[in-house]
Amino acid sequence: MSPIFLMSLLFGLTFGQAMSFCAPTEYIIHVEKRECAYCLAINTTICAGFCMTRDSNGKKLLLKSALSQDVCTYKDMVYRTVVLPGCPRHTVPYYSYPVAMNCKCGKCNTDYSDCIHETVRTDYCTKPQKSYNV
Template identity: 35%
Template sequence: MSCVVFKCALLCTLMAGSACACALGNHTLWIERQGCTQCVAVNTTICSGYCYTQDTNLRGRFGRTFMIQRSCVPLSLVYRAARVPGCPQDVNPHLYYPEARGCGCRRCDTRTHRCVRTRGQSHERCSATPRSGKDQERPAERT
């Protein structure tokens, strides 16, 4: 009987980690610089996943003590450089993008992180079409 209880407890422990995991994930980010004719796709790592959150329907100061809001945020970041091709001489072709090194469930600090996902600018593709067509059909890709 105790073997069955141990197996169930072990299974629940393993499933809890996978269902609410906050972990590094690969993401392709399109970056561009004003004045340059091309954009660049860079592969980076971001924090993605779910964290335990608890809300209450009590109001005021008493209700805030029972509210737990955590986000999957980077614990450490490294900034990498990417070169954007097609820039004129007077434009710096280097841009820096973040790469997460570790993630964790933490209280989201609005001074340093964007805690709420907004429907603003999408980085899934370039915002402008290239100026010259023949050599600009596909953006340069850097890994």
């Protein structure tokens, strides 16, 4: 192997995280309950962006830990709760959602993140919409 290739490889592994563009991003979620009269559009922040990954073609040459496929995920988050409008008395009108404060590139944690390739489309309402600004 050439020295230039080795230096490039070491540089990429060392400074890969510094070159990532993972940050809190504004996002609108739409929330509704079957029993309630309205859909609520909530402005919040989620973690989104680009994280450096490593090509697994060189897996025989690298340590297993060097082959990580990191995702943009929560570093710090808080939960906020809203009251859904138009709910009858027998229905619990509360909905809690995460707000990203800081993000990082790391392993996807299924305790608080959706780690699948395709997500269910939730950017619409089937009922009259009301806005809620954080």
